[in-house]
Amino acid sequence: MPDGRHEPEQAIAGTGMGGTMDLGVDEAEALEKRPGGGGGPGPEGKPRSLWSDAWRDLRRNPVFIVFALVILFLVFISLWPSAITSGSPLTCDLSRAQEGSRSGHPFGFDGQGCDVYTRTVYGARTSVAVGVLATLGVAVLGSVLGALAGFFGGVGDSVLSRITDVFFAIPVVLGGLVLLSVITSNTVWPVIGFIVLLGWPQLSRIARGSVITAKQNDYVQAARALGASNSRLLLRHIAPNAVAPVIVVATIALGTYIALEATLSYLGVGLKPPSVSWGIDISAASPYIRNAPHALLWPSGALAITVLAFIMLGDAVRDALDPKLR
Amino acid sequence: MGRYVVRRLLQMIPVFIGATLLIFLMVNVMGDPIAGLCGERQCDPATAARLEQEFGLDEPVWQQYLTYMGNVFTGDFGTAFNGQEVTELMATAFPVTIRLTLIAILFEIVIGVTLGVVTGLRRGSPVDTGVLLLTLVVISVPTFVTGLLLQLLLGVKWGWIRPSVSSEAPFDELILPGLVLASVSLAYVTRLTRTSIAENRRSDYVRTAVAKGLPRHRVVVRHLLRNSLIPVVTFIGADIGFLMGGAIVTERIFNIHGVGYQLYQGILRQNTQTVVGFVTVLVLVFLVANLIVDLLYAVLDPRIRYA
Numbered sequence: 313m314p315d316g317r318h319e320p321e322q323a324i325a326g327t328g329m330g331g332t333m334d335l336g337v338d339e340a341e342a343l344e345k346r347p348g349g350g351g352g353p354g355p356e357g358k359p360r361s362l363w364s365d366a367w368r369d370l371r372r373n374p375v376f377i378v379f380a381l382v383i384l385f386l387v388f389i390s391l392w393p394s395a396i397t398s399g400s401p402l403t404c405d406l407s408r409a410q411e412g413s414r415s416g417h418p419f420g421f422d423g424q425g426c427d428v429y430t431r432t433v434y435g436a437r438t439s440v441a442v443g444v445l446a447t448l449g450v451a452v453l454g455s456v457l458g459a460l461a462g463f464f465g466g467v468g469d470s471v472l473s474r475i476t477d478v479f480f481a482i483p484v485v486l487g488g489l490v491l492l493s494v495i496t497s498n499t500v501w502p503v504i505g506f507i508v509l510l511g512w513p514q515l516s517r518i519a520r521g522s523v524i525t526a527k528q529n530d531y532v533q534a535a536r537a538l539g540a541s542n543s544r545l546l547l548r549h550i551a552p553n554a555v556a557p558v559i560v561v562a563t564i565a566l567g568t569y570i571a572l573e574a575t576l577s578y579l580g581v582g583l584k585p586p587s588v589s590w591g592i593d594i595s596a597a598s599p600y601i602r603n604a605p606h607a608l609l610w611p612s613g614a615l616a617i618t619v620l621a622f623i624m625l626g627d628a629v630r631d632a633l634d635p636k637l638r
Numbered sequence: 639m640g641r642y643v644v645r646r647l648l649q650m651i652p653v654f655i656g657a658t659l660l661i662f663l664m665v666n667v668m669g670d671p672i673a674g675l676c677g678e679r680q681c682d683p684a685t686a687a688r689l690e691q692e693f694g695l696d697e698p699v700w701q702q703y704l705t706y707m708g709n710v711f712t713g714d715f716g717t718a719f720n721g722q723e724v725t726e727l728m729a730t731a732f733p734v735t736i737r738l739t740l741i742a743i744l745f746e747i748v749i750g751v752t753l754g755v756v757t758g759l760r761r762g763s764p765v766d767t768g769v770l771l772l773t774l775v776v777i778s779v780p781t782f783v784t785g786l787l788l789q790l791l792l793g794v795k796w797g798w799i800r801p802s803v804s805s806e807a808p809f810d811e812l813i814l815p816g817l818v819l820a821s822v823s824l825a826y827v828t829r830l831t832r833t834s835i836a837e838n839r840r841s842d843y844v845r846t847a848v849a850k851g852l853p854r855h856r857v858v859v860r861h862l863l864r865n866s867l868i869p870v871v872t873f874i875g876a877d878i879g880f881l882m883g884g885a886i887v888t889e890r891i892f893n894i895h896g897v898g899y900q901l902y903q904g905i906l907r908q909n910t911q912t913v914v915g916f917v918t919v920l921v922l923v924f925l926v927a928n929l930i931v932d933l934l935y936a937v938l939d940p941r942i943r944y945a
Contacts (some may be wrong), residue, residue: 478656481921483883489905490664490913571780575887578782601790612783620778
């Protein structure tokens with residue numbers, strides 16, 4: 313791990329297991345200064361953009377490459393799980409319940425006699441789907457509301473700030489239990505909807521702070537003086553310069569949303585069988601923990617690696633986008 | 639200072655009302671509070687109507703909310719549908735969860751801050767890298783997985799502790815659950831302290847303190863730590879509410895009969911009064927903890943003054 317890496321705490325803290333916290337997330341604070349590193353004009357002498365510069369940094373970062381490959385692999389198996397498995401995750405043979413590893417079934421069998429390897433592979437689909445879709449929802453809703461509040465200020469801004477305060481005061485897992493316990497749907501949508509509902513305030517705070525910082529820049533004042541409309545100011549001048557912290561926090565949040573889905577499924581309110589989810593499998597395996605620990609360990613390991621991959625990716629992107637380096 | 643406290647208390651009111659109203663609506667609109675009363679079968683309409691009238695469920699939701707809040711402020715949290723007073727449930731559940739939270743916070747302060755100071759002072763050393771990697775792993779593994787694994791290893795395989803906690807839940811049985819509950823926050827506290835220490839180490843006042851010949855431990859504790867702890871205090875303060883709400887997972891793993899257990903039961907049985915009552919108290923705890931943290935700033939950092 314490179315020295316002086318950036319701390320993810322301010323960014324991830326709000327979506328930890330089961331709680332919301334207002335740490336006064338400030339992207340300037342979160343983007344801690346890193347000693348050394350690239351910057352300045354490119355070899356051709358042309359000034360590079362923030363994004364090409366960041367991409368150059370990322371390509372050289374081994375941490376980024378390793379975890380980006382892990383994520384690509386996860387996306388691949390969630391799109392085509394049959395590429396590396398032969399059976400169906402729902403074909404179970406009760407007579408083989410709790411059996412250990414054997415040829416053709418490297419991870420053994422769980423308490424219902426289902427193949428743990430197949431179920432672990434198919435579980436990736438749920439996690440990736442929930443993570444990606446929930447993050448998209450949170451990012452769009454949160455950044456639009458936050459950007460508008462930050463740009464226009466006034467009463468709308470105050471109201472939005474109070475609303476986010478309200479959402480921060482509700483513990484996430486608790487809200488999930490209350491809201492999701494009455495829903496009987498067996499799709500990923502209620503879980504995604506719930507995460508968007510409780511996740512957007514975090515992103516809207518980041519976007520708001522970021523837009524307020526960007527709108528004070530001279531080029532924005534200049535554009536305004538030249539008669540640019542509000543929508544042009546926001547879309548052409550402010551958004552490109554305010555979007556970096558949102559992307560970083562959203563990437564890290566993606567990992568924590570995956571963990572949240574698993575936690576809710578573990579508690580029995582997220583996804584329900586016959587859906588295939590790591591949280592369901594871990595919950596189902598916990599009573600047999602004495603006789604068949606492998607049924608618990610494989611999905612847990614897969615879950616941990618997935619969450620870790622997204623958090624590390626977000627961390628690496630933060631390193632690369634650090635504006636203080638330029 | 640007094641005026642600041644009053645202003646903060648006034649600001650808490652809309653947040654409190656909003657959060658409780660939101661939970662109240664979730665419970666009432668989403669669920670059917672009567673359904674839980676007739677067990678597994680459908681309530682017959684006459685009984686349902688009678689029960690609705692008895693619990694005031696036939697009134698509009700806003701009316702129910704106002705009545706409920708009016709009662710709460712006179713200390714009446716209502717009756718759970720099994721006839722037990724919700725305050726009675728709270729009296730048995732909260733001490734357990736408070737003990738659990740206290741242990742978790744002690745772990746955060748003692749282990750988290752210590753590791754943070756050690757790594758912050760030795761940036762780039764193998765110890766630093768090792769601890770940083772460990773914190774990342776702890777952050778990435780969800781709490782319920784950490785809990786189940788530690789329960790498997792310490793409780794079942796090695797037999798160091800009892801895998802589940804007895805109903806009295808004394809302090810010594812709560813040590814491992816407390817560590818599990820604290821684990822993610824512990825990692826954050828370590829990283830936060832580390833960043834803060836490493837940043838302040840280069841500051842002028844530390845150089846001055848070293849230059850005037852103060853012993854190293856005095857520089858670290860009195861000068862460096864006091865200035866570096868401000869973000870950590872914010873985090874731990876906000877964490878109190880988070881830990882009490884997040885205890886629901888830990889309490890389920892170790893079968894602890896605390897707030898999380900009661901809430902879980904209340905939600906499963908669609909017991910409106912229990913759920914809303916407990917959540918109301920948790921929201922209050924969260925808000926008050928945040929207020930206390932803000933006031934603590936002035937103690938830790940004399941530069942901060944509240945007019």
